[in-house]
Amino acid sequence: MIKKTALKKWIAGAAIAALTAGLALPAEAKQETYSASKAAYKGTSIADAPLLASKSRRVSKGKNAGDDVRGPADPSYKMDVVYDAKTHKLTGKMNVSFKNNVKDNLSELYFNLWGRADVFKDKGGSMDVSDIRVNGKKASFQVKDTALHISNLSLAKNKAATVTMNFNVSFPKQQDRFGWYGDTVSMGNWFPILSVYDEEGWNVDPYFNAGESFYSLSGKYDVKVTTDRKQVIAATGTEQGKPAVDGELATHHYKAENVRDFAMEMNPTYKILSSKVHGVKVNVYYDDKYAKYAASLMESGKDSIKLFSEKFGKYPWPELDVVSMEGWFGGMEYPQLVMISLSENRTQEWVKSVNAHEIGHQWFYGIIGDNEFDEPWLDESFASYAAALYDNSLDQLNVPPLPESYYHVTSKVSDFTARGNAGINAYYYTIYDYGATTINDLRLEVGDDAFYKAMKDYFNEKKFGISTTKDFIAAMERSTGMDLTPFFREHRVFPSDQY
Numbered sequence: 001m002i003k004k005t006a007l008k009k010w011i012a013g014a015a016i017a018a019l020t021a022g023l024a025l026p027a028e029a030k031q032e033t034y035s036a037s038k039a040a041y042k043g044t045s046i047a048d049a050p051l052l053a054s055k056s057r058r059v060s061k062g063k064n065a066g067d068d069v070r071g072p073a074d075p076s077y078k079m080d081v082v083y084d085a086k087t088h089k090l091t092g093k094m095n096v097s098f099k100n101n102v103k104d105n106l107s108e109l110y111f112n113l114w115g116r117a118d119v120f121k122d123k124g125g126s127m128d129v130s131d132i133r134v135n136g137k138k139a140s141f142q143v144k145d146t147a148l149h150i151s152n153l154s155l156a157k158n159k160a161a162t163v164t165m166n167f168n169v170s171f172p173k174q175q176d177r178f179g180w181y182g183d184t185v186s187m188g189n190w191f192p193i194l195s196v197y198d199e200e201g202w203n204v205d206p207y208f209n210a211g212e213s214f215y216s217l218s219g220k221y222d223v224k225v226t227t228d229r230k231q232v233i234a235a236t237g238t239e240q241g242k243p244a245v246d247g248e249l250a251t252h253h254y255k256a257e258n259v260r261d262f263a264m265e266m267n268p269t270y271k272i273l274s275s276k277v278h279g280v281k282v283n284v285y286y287d288d289k290y291a292k293y294a295a296s297l298m299e300s301g302k303d304s305i306k307l308f309s310e311k312f313g314k315y316p317w318p319e320l321d322v323v324s325m326e327g328w329f330g331g332m333e334y335p336q337l338v339m340i341s342l343s344e345n346r347t348q349e350w351v352k353s354v355n356a357h358e359i360g361h362q363w364f365y366g367i368i369g370d371n372e373f374d375e376p377w378l379d380e381s382f383a384s385y386a387a388a389l390y391d392n393s394l395d396q397l398n399v400p401p402l403p404e405s406y407y408h409v410t411s412k413v414s415d416f417t418a419r420g421n422a423g424i425n426a427y428y429y430t431i432y433d434y435g436a437t438t439i440n441d442l443r444l445e446v447g448d449d450a451f452y453k454a455m456k457d458y459f460n461e462k463k464f465g466i467s468t469t470k471d472f473i474a475a476m477e478r479s480t481g482m483d484l485t486p487f488f489r490e491h492r493v494f495p496s497d498q499y
């Protein structure tokens with residue numbers, strides 16, 4: 001761990017110098033600065049990342065501002081899809097039921113179609129929907145950018161409703177969380193997912209390539225995937241029995257509960273290393289090229305589950321898949337599945353630390369959800385803290401905030417992207433490094449025992465739900481009995497950034 005931590009101090013200084021003084025660090029050096037830091041889970045090619053996230057977008061306002069309502073509740077997805085590994089296209093049918101807990105005569109619904117993001121288009125990516133029915137009736141709909149709007153509805157409050165649709169996905173040729181290259185297919189954010197309606201209205205923020213703008217509620221998934229029988233598939237949830245083989249095709253059936261998304265990764269050459277920790281089955285998917293990292297992924301996978309279960313709350317699912325791939329980032333998180341981006345020159349320490357960060361997201365994003373566009377720190381700062389805890393390098397979390405006071409730990413993604421590449425660099429620095437420092441400072445402020453007790457209380461309160469900055473502060477104050485307002489204000493954690 002010495003390499004990284006030793007590096008870290010230097011990084012903070014250099015980054016600040018570059019960001020503040022507008023110092024002419026060549027773009028490459030800047031990138032390296034950031035990618036060498038722990039913040040690099042997302043970015044080794046920040047400069048290439050198109051600035052897709054424009055201003056936060058609200059398509060309609062909640063009628064009663066201040067309503068603490070978030071829905072539609074209890075989404076339950078059933079999907080039956082066919083993936084053609086030769087054309088990299090997928091066709092599917094979806095049936096999603098939920099409860100309208102948000103308002104009387106709910107007249108509209110939104111879904112996010114992330115596969116339509118501009119960053120995928122040039123590489124052949126697309127996502128289309130057709131034949132949408134709500135409670136069996138054909139519905140009128142419109143698709144704009146990554147938002148699907150279904151209108152002219154009248155859904156009764158506190159009643160269940162069902163939406164069915166057909167969808168077609170074309171995976172871009174791109175080494176990304178959504179895309180394919182060589183034999184590997186990464187299926188993150190690959191299906192239409194219900195948007196969240198909250199006190200601000202419907203959330204249909206734009207796709208954010210350098211991070212996340214995902215926001216969804218926990219629910220159930222029942223997914224059948226038919227593809228070439230040779231494919232080895234890692235997926236959220238648990239496979240139900242053996243795949244049904246029919247000629248060259250096989251149909252796999254997965255079920256998952258209390259998850260806010262469903263991801264897959266497939267490659268016919270994957271080998272699987274499996275083990276158990278605390279009753280959780282950990283599977284590492286790797287191919288020959290990266291066999292040398294398999295043991296590190298398993299070791300850090302098991303140790304992370306053990307450590308984070310002890311410190312934050314018990315890992316709640318029966319399984320976790322750690323999949324190796326070659327993305328442009330360091331790693332990416334989905335419920336019960338993490339993508340770890342490997343290359344020949346990665347050190348074992350780097351691989352373990354990135355894995356710990358992504359597994360940290362199982363707690364912060366997976367179990368305790370958040371609006372990743374509005375309050376990215378609620379998952380990234382905490383996952384970075386978790387990785388430092390795993391690395392035994394908490395004492396190295398001591399970077400100062402950026403001199404520009406308009407960058408807050410609680411800033412929205414759009415507050416950063418509005419400032420171009422400097423803003424993206426500031427995003428990584430503020431949300432990952434300074435955010436993790438803030439959490440560590442909080443631990444030092446209240447003391448170890450009180451801090452981890454408060455984190456467990458927070459976990460129990462928010463398990464499978466959604467948290468906000470306000471909720472986090474309230475949970476910490478309630479559990480410790482301390483007034484933490486001055487602490488959070490000093491650390492640029494402002495509940496007012498939420499609105």
Ligand SMILES: [Zn+2]
Nearest residue numbers: 041361380383
């Ligand atoms: Zn992360």
